[in-house]
Amino acid sequence: YDETMNNSSTIQSYNLNATGGNKFAQYFVSVGYVGENGLFKNPGGDVHSTNLTFDRYMINSKVNINITEDFIAKISLMGRVEEGTQPGGDGGGYTNILNSIYTTPNNAYPVVNPDGTWGGSQTFSNNLLSQVINSGYIIDGARDVLGSINLKYDFDKVVKGLSARLIGSVTSQSRSATSRTKRSEVFDYTLDKEGNEIYARYGEPKPQSNNFVAVSNYQQMYGQLAIDYERQFGAHSLKASLMGDTKTVITNWDLPEYPSNVIADVAYNYAGKYFAQAALSESFYNRYAPGRRWGTFYAFGLGWDISKENFMKDVDWMNQLKLRAVFGRTGNGISNSGYYTYYQTYSNSGDSYSYGTNFSSPGSFTERSPLANPYLTWEKGDKLNIGMDLMLFDNRLRVAADYYNDKYFDLLQGRGKSIELIGQNYPSENIGKARWFGGELAITYQDHVGSFNYHVSANWSCEQSKLLFKDEQKVPYDYLRETGNPIGAIWGLEAEGFFTSLEEIKESPVIAGFDNIQPGDIKYKDQNGDKVINEFDKVVIGGKKPISYFGIDLGFEWRGLEFSMFWQGVYNKDVMMTDWTLMEGFQQNGQVYGQTYENMLNRWTPETAATATFPRLSAGGNNYNRGNGWNSSFWLRSGNYFRLKNISLGYTLPESFCRNFLGGTRVKVFVNGQNLFTKAACELVDPEVRFSNYPLQRCISTGINVKF
Numbered sequence: 001y002d003e004t005m006n007n008s009s010t011i012q013s014y015n016l017n018a019t020g021g022n023k024f025a026q027y028f029v030s031v032g033y034v035g036e037n038g039l040f041k042n043p044g045g046d047v048h049s050t051n052l053t054f055d056r057y058m059i060n061s062k063v064n065i066n067i068t069e070d071f072i073a074k075i076s077l078m079g080r081v082e083e084g085t086q087p088g089g090d091g092g093g094y095t096n097i098l099n100s101i102y103t104t105p106n107n108a109y110p111v112v113n114p115d116g117t118w119g120g121s122q123t124f125s126n127n128l129l130s131q132v133i134n135s136g137y138i139i140d141g142a143r144d145v146l147g148s149i150n151l152k153y154d155f156d157k158v159v160k161g162l163s164a165r166l167i168g169s170v171t172s173q174s175r176s177a178t179s180r181t182k183r184s185e186v187f188d189y190t191l192d193k194e195g196n197e198i199y200a201r202y203g204e205p206k207p208q209s210n211n212f213v214a215v216s217n218y219q220q221m222y223g224q225l226a227i228d229y230e231r232q233f234g235a236h237s238l239k240a241s242l243m244g245d246t247k248t249v250i251t252n253w254d255l256p257e258y259p260s261n262v263i264a265d266v267a268y269n270y271a272g273k274y275f276a277q278a279a280l281s282e283s284f285y286n287r288y289a290p291g292r293r294w295g296t297f298y299a300f301g302l303g304w305d306i307s308k309e310n311f312m313k314d315v316d317w318m319n320q321l322k323l324r325a326v327f328g329r330t331g332n333g334i335s336n337s338g339y340y341t342y343y344q345t346y347s348n349s350g351d352s353y354s355y356g357t358n359f360s361s362p363g364s365f366t367e368r369s370p371l372a373n374p375y376l377t378w379e380k381g382d383k384l385n386i387g388m389d390l391m392l393f394d395n396r397l398r399v400a401a402d403y404y405n406d407k408y409f410d411l412l413q414g415r416g417k418s419i420e421l422i423g424q425n426y427p428s429e430n431i432g433k434a435r436w437f438g439g440e441l442a443i444t445y446q447d448h449v450g451s452f453n454y455h456v457s458a459n460w461s462c463e464q465s466k467l468l469f470k471d472e473q474k475v476p477y478d479y480l481r482e483t484g485n486p487i488g489a490i491w492g493l494e495a496e497g498f499f500t501s502l503e504e505i506k507e508s509p510v511i512a513g514f515d516n517i518q519p520g521d522i523k524y525k526d527q528n529g530d531k532v533i534n535e536f537d538k539v540v541i542g543g544k545k546p547i548s549y550f551g552i553d554l555g556f557e558w559r560g561l562e563f564s565m566f567w568q569g570v571y572n573k574d575v576m577m578t579d580w581t582l583m584e585g586f587q588q589n590g591q592v593y594g595q596t597y598e599n600m601l602n603r604w605t606p607e608t609a610a611t612a613t614f615p616r617l618s619a620g621g622n623n624y625n626r627g628n629g630w631n632s633s634f635w636l637r638s639g640n641y642f643r644l645k646n647i648s649l650g651y652t653l654p655e656s657f658c659r660n661f662l663g664g665t666r667v668k669v670f671v672n673g674q675n676l677f678t679k680a681a682c683e684l685v686d687p688e689v690r691f692s693n694y695p696l697q698r699c700i701s702t703g704i705n706v707k708f
Contacts, residue, residue, distance in 0.1 A: 120186025
């Protein structure tokens with residue numbers, strides 16, 4: 001690690017904004033740049049940097065034009081260019097390098113041999129440092145362009161409260177990669193009996209390639225036409241809209257998508273006290289079979305602000321007490337519909353059957369797998385939300401509470417009872433049912449003491465789920481059924497500690513087929529009492545509790561000095577640890593065993609039997625202790641954590657100072673920190689990012705904000 005990566009790097013960000021205009025037109029222009037240097041070593045020997053870097057250039061402009069007093073046009077243009085560089089590695093870029101750093105033993109080979117060649121061996125034939133600084137580079141490019149126009153005409157002179165909107169936008173995104181990678185040979189350095197140096201060459205040197213790959217291309221055209229009506233009749237307020245929109249989406253070489261909607265929306269309130277709203281949507285998607293492309297969805301809601309009732313007029317410390325409820329049916333049909341999966345396609349299988357006197361052998365065709373489903377349609381959900389908004393003490397204290405109960409049906413799901421008699425996979429069908437329910441709570445208090453302004457805000461949410469229906473195979477025991485359990489529940493064998501003796505192993509149920517079970521291996525619970533551990537002993541071992549998320553945001557401002565900090569966290573989260581390099585160590589890696597880590601010092605031995613937190617060491621891995629592919633509660637860990645996500649301190653120079661000495665230019669200096677502190681129940685891994693991904697970084701940034 002120390003030879004290939006640095007502990008810190010730099011990020012820079014610049015942004016320039018300009019605004020102006022008059023009563024006829026206003027404009028906004030923003031130009032920005034972000035540059036990030038990577039954490040890999042980079043001595044700068046190559047002409048082109050081989051470090052992991054990222055550069056983004058962005059320009060954004062908006063123009064508002066008051067064509068007439070009734071006709072307004074808003075035009076927006078955005079352009080973004082991104083370019084990233086990463087070392088070539090073994091041809092797969094930085095992710096493979098990180099994985100190799102993680103799994104390669106520290107003593108696998110010398111980084112550089114005495115004669116200056118790259119160290120290596122038959123197993124490790126691609127030197128890690130060479131992959132970082134001497135393997136060429138990969139350039140990842142991205143180009144994004146977005147243009148939109150928003151026209152609004154006010155027909156108030158013809159029909160009071162009537163207006164029309166027309167929105168159109170065009171988006172184009174392209175991703176590409178240029179690969180110029182190379183590879184160096186390595187040498188295994190040893191000494192013979194006489195002390196003579198021996199260098200054995202491994203790995204094949206490869207000259208630098210020069211390849212271009214069009215990674216992806218995305219184009220979208222969007223159009224919307226809406227007619228709005230909004231009027232106030234004394235204490236009665238009415239707002240209605242009729243809107244239609246459509247998109248044309250082209251992704252890579254796929255045929256276009258045409259998601260479209262026709263939506264009607266009506267909202268009414270009386271004296272800001274009683275509220276009612278209803279919406280109806282007809283949605284269309286062209287990748288369903290004819291006759292199943294349209295979906296009907298709706299929602300309606302009611303609200304009551306009790307604080308505005310006459311019987312509450314003397315309660316001057318309460319500013320709002322609003323109760324609200326919404327029920328609606330929604331649909332999901334774009335992200336999960338597949339690519340014309342209702343239409344059966346065929347492939348030339350190459351098999352044939354000879355017949356006739358000439359033994360003709362015509363080709364044959366078979367259905368592509370999975371089979372088509374002509375009945376595929378929208379997934380649907382009935383959603384109920386009940387909430388309350390409360391504001392007290394001149395709006396100093398604000399509370400928002402919500403409860404939701406969502407029932408989903410027609411979910412795409414494969415049938416468990418289908419048998420592939422014809423040798424093809426059956427398609428997913430709209431048969432699944434599930435429920436998600438939970439609550440959210442947000443509390444904010446803000447006030448001031450003289451010129452000292454402060455705020456404290458906390459939010460909490462809790463979610464739970466239940467699988468209401470799944471077409472399952474027949475199982476001999478009810479506890480094996482997924483139906484009725486939380487969605488995403490973790491299944492596995494229930495661990496009961498370690499075996500402590502051979503006698504205990506002989507007398508206990510074990511998994512059949514393993515003939516090297518020893519003291520220090522994991523003991524499993526026989527759920528059905530049949531004296532053997534198998535797939536019928538799996539139970540829900542994790543994911544049973546409702547997951548809760550929370551955050552705390554607090555800060556103050558005093559005479560130009562600003563401070564804020566934000567904490568976030570999760571509890572009741574279970575994580576299955578199946579990274580065997582970390583949890584077992586010494587995994588098979590070619591002809592040698594791989595890396596192991598400090599936590600293996602807590603392995604089981606006869607001397608540490610009472611305190612061990614890991615099974616005995618097993619070079620090459622131990623499938624029995626892993627649960628034979630069925631998981632095991634032994635490897636379940638708590639994913640609870642809380643983290644200081646952001647902390648910021650800034651100071652704005654006094655206005656009088658800026659006016660007298662800086663010509664009116666306002667200046668603010670600031671320092672910001674991200675991910676500076678984390679406390680996790682399981683400290684073996686980061687609770688948000690695994691190591692073989694690019695690491696989550698602690699960032700400390702400082703800057704200046706200048707306004708002319």
